[in-house]
Amino acid sequence: MLAGQRMMSPVSGSRAPVKRSTARRAPPAALVRTATPEDAPTIHELIATHLDEGHLLPRTLAELSVHADRFVVATRRRRIVACAELAPLSPAVAEVRSLVVSDAHRGRGLGRRIVDELRRRARVQGFEQLCAFAHEPAYFARMGFFVVPHAAVPEKIATDCRHCPLVGRCGQYAMVTNLAAAADARAPLISLPAS
Numbered sequence: 001m002l003a004g005q006r007m008m009s010p011v012s013g014s015r016a017p018v019k020r021s022t023a024r025r026a027p028p029a030a031l032v033r034t035a036t037p038e039d040a041p042t043i044h045e046l047i048a049t050h051l052d053e054g055h056l057l058p059r060t061l062a063e064l065s066v067h068a069d070r071f072v073v074a075t076r077r078r079r080i081v082a083c084a085e086l087a088p089l090s091p092a093v094a095e096v097r098s099l100v101v102s103d104a105h106r107g108r109g110l111g112r113r114i115v116d117e118l119r120r121r122a123r124v125q126g127f128e129q130l131c132a133f134a135h136e137p138a139y140f141a142r143m144g145f146f147v148v149p150h151a152a153v154p155e156k157i158a159t160d161c162r163h164c165p166l167v168g169r170c171g172q173y174a175m176v177t178n179l180a181a182a183a184d185a186r187a188p189l190i191s192l193p194a195s
Contacts (some may be wrong), residue, residue, distance in 0.1 A: 030081065030105075032113050034070035040064040042080045042100075043071060050100045055135050057164075059098060072117050074101075074110045081105040086118045087156035089131070094122045096132040096140075115143055123179050130177050131156060137173040145175035152176065 018111070021031035035043060044061045051058060063073075067085065070130050074082035096118055101110050112159075122130045134138050150157060153174050164170065 003193055010158040030076050030108075030110055030113070032072060032074050032117055034067045035073045035080075035083065037065050037068045039071070039073060039080060040068050041072065043068070043083050046080060046083055046100055046102060049068060049102075056098060056100060066121055071098075072114050072121075076105065082110040082114055084111075084114045084118060086121055086125075088125075089153075089159050090128070091126075092128040093153065093155045094118075094125070094127045094130055095156060096130060099132070111139070112143060115140075119177070119179065128178065130179055132175045133151075133170075133172040134174055134175055137175055140175045143177070145177045147173050147178050150174045 040061060043061065044064050046054055047059050047064075050056055058122050067087075070087060071083050071085045073080045082099075082101040082105060085095075085097040087095045087097040097113055099111060100115065119130055130145075132145060133156065134140050137145075137147050150161065153176065156174070161170075
C-alpha cells in the first residue's frame, strides 16, 4: 500500500479507513483473598523459589498449613502469584511476614495491595502496630513504615530473633507503622460548637 492510499474495507468494499487495534489487552486484575490450607503447598513453593534472593526465611509446609488462614494471597488466572502473612507477635503487635511476589508479577502493585490488606486486617483485629523486617527499607517506607531499632520491637526479638542463627547480623531493618495513628490521620475533622 502506498502512502496516502486507503485500505479497502473488508465488510462494505468501500475505500473507508479501517482502524486496526494496536492496543494490548490488559492482564486480568489480581484477586486478593485469604489463603486456605489447600493453598499451603503453593505458598510453600513460592517462598522456597525466592529463598535464594536472601530476603525470606524458610518456612515449613506444616507451619504454612497450620497458619494458612493468616496469609493473604494474590491470584491471577487462579494461580497464586504473591503472598504474605499477618503474624501476631503480641496482643498489640503483628508482623508482615513472608511477603513475596513472583518474578513475572512484580512491579504491578501486588505487594502493596497485600500489605494494605494486612494493615486493614490488623486494625480490625485490634493490633496497635504493624511491623516488618526488611532488607530494603524504602519499599515499606513508601507505605508509611518507619525504621526503628530492633529493640523497639521486643515481641519480634522474643518470638523469632533470639532463636535465629543470624541474630545481630541479619542485615534487616526493623520497621513499624502505628495503626491507630494511621486510622486517626484518615478520620475526618469535625468542628464542635463552643460551649
